Amino acid sequence: MTTATRAAVLVILDGMRRDLITPELTPNICALMVRGTQFAAYRSVFPSATRVVSSCTATGCQPRHHGLRGNSMALLENGQIVPHDAGHPDFLQHRRRVTGHALDRPTMAERLAGRGGSAVFSNVSPGAAYAHDPDGFGFVYHRAGSFGPGRTPLAVGIEDVTPDAEGDARMTKQFLGEAITRDGRNAALAVLWLGEPDASQHCHPLGSPGANAAIAAADTRLGEVMAVVAQRRAGGDNVLLLAGSDHGHQTVTEVIDVNAALAEAGFKSSGETAGDGLLAISNGTGCLVYLSPTRTDGQVICDFLRSQPWCGQLFEGATLAGIGHEASGGLLCALTMRCDMTSNAFGVPGSGASAKPLGAKPDRLGFGQHGGLGPWEQMPFLVAEGAGFMPGAVDTRDASPIDLAPTILRHLGVAADGCDGGCLS
Ligand SMILES: [Zn+2]
The missing domain is CATH 3.30.1360.110 (Domain 2, Phosphonoacetate Hydrolase)
Structure with missing residues (x-):
């Protein structure tokens, strides 16, 4: 007999522009908007780039406070400006050696250690995946290496997952099997960060058949998660489902x-x-x-x-x-x-x-491409469904990725002190 638990599930469709959401292309996002609250003024951060948004999501803080300033950025090392690709698997470990901290603010993974834990499944760059939990408090799954608590390497057979729609499908299957089914590992926070439609939008024109196919595929993955969340709720669990994107494109x-x-x-x-x-x-x-x-x-x-x-x-x-x-x-x-x-x-x-x-x-x-403050790259989407969010509502408040951690932590009953963002429920 399992007892009812509180859980939060976050699904990110990387690079999904809010104005490209349509009933034909993204039926699952549209269905979720009917059941949950959509955030009509949701914005990205600066730079509007995946590794930065990943760190802001994990910490609930602005880049000036968590320290991951860009997808690519420099560190002052012995007084010298040294450029780094923050997508590199070792970047945050290197930043710890240089500055004393991987990230300068606690992640949700740290706050949830011993309080239900976290599991992050990411199909973007290694640096963006590890930014969710660089100090190894929970589970992180990525093709470049998966880790359990203490950064203990896990052999999970996803090393050959590709950063495309097919790879997203495999990561989603793994996520559903291990992170959010009632008899799975059942972390308090389960994050699925899909690589699409971002990957395809970088190599197909926006609105072209190639880009739209990637949007439709990512929406299908969201639908698969929604179905399993529905099963969890039918079993009595109080699951907050957040679905969104990190930035748009132009x-x-x-x-x-x-x-x-x-x-x-x-x-x-x-x-x-x-x-x-x-x-x-x-x-x-x-x-x-x-x-x-x-x-x-x-x-x-x-x-x-x-x-x-x-x-x-x-x-x-x-x-x-x-x-x-x-x-x-x-x-x-x-x-x-x-x-x-x-x-x-x-x-x-x-x-x-x-x-x-x-x-x-x-x-x-x-x-x-994206990274700046243009209207369309600053047009990600966010829908929140579950306790505290009115079905079918349109919330026009200013909201951004720094608000996700306070919202998730409130749902899970864990303090969000020191976050720059606020709770959206
Ligand atoms: Zn992205």
Whole structure:
């Protein structure tokens, strides 16, 4: 005889734009909106990028407080600006060695250790998966390595899962079998983070058959989770189901090499190195600019960047707080690449420039990207269904990923002190 338990289930359809939700393409999201409350003003964070949103989700805090500033970011190491790909499996372990902490605020996994535990199944980058629980308090499942408490490696046979719709289907099957069925491991918090439709939207135009097929597939995975949650509830469990996305997408129409522009203007000797103590780090349609504390020309550099035709908004000094950042750790400023309302060939609005990544191929023109503060990349969706949420309601409050942890922790009866976000129920 099992006793009724409280549980929270979070499903993320990575990169799903709220305005692309339709009864034809996403019947399960639409069905959930009827049973639960949708958040019509739900926004992403800055950069609107998966690893950053994963950390904000896990901690309920802004990037300036948890410390994972970008999908790619720099650390000040022995006074030097060192660029890092935060998607690398070892990034947060490295950050702990450099700064003393993997993330600077507790994760839900830490708060739930000994209180029902957590299990995260992620089919995005390893760095984003491990950002949910870098210190090993609960279970994390990822193709790059799965871990139990104490970061004990688990052999679960998902090493060959692919970051696409087929891989999402396998991860969902594993998730349903191990994390949320009544006789499974039954963690208090179970997170399923699908790689689609983000992966396909980066290599198919938004609104094209390839991108829409990925949206439909991700919606089907949500439907599978909804069915198992219904079984759990029929068995008497009090399950809060949250379904959403981390950011939207917009169409790339221009790629800018920000470091080359800085070099051309004489602020550094060569584009991609941090040797002069100045480095712009692309986060897709957003960009973080780092400057060595020994240099004194920060204001001139900000003024130069702001005057460029490809620059959207630029945040420096005290204005960084408005987007959840601060001028510390070598961060000089953050900027968004310009964007406009132009529609692509498939009639999907939102286009603009993206910043060329360090040492990697630039985005291909005509495909989706995100990272900035444009209206459509800042249009993820969120639906909450369960106790505390009115069926069919449309909540127009400001809400963002930092509100997920306080909402989940309240449902589970665990304190959410120190979170920047608030409870949505
Ligand atoms: Zn994402």
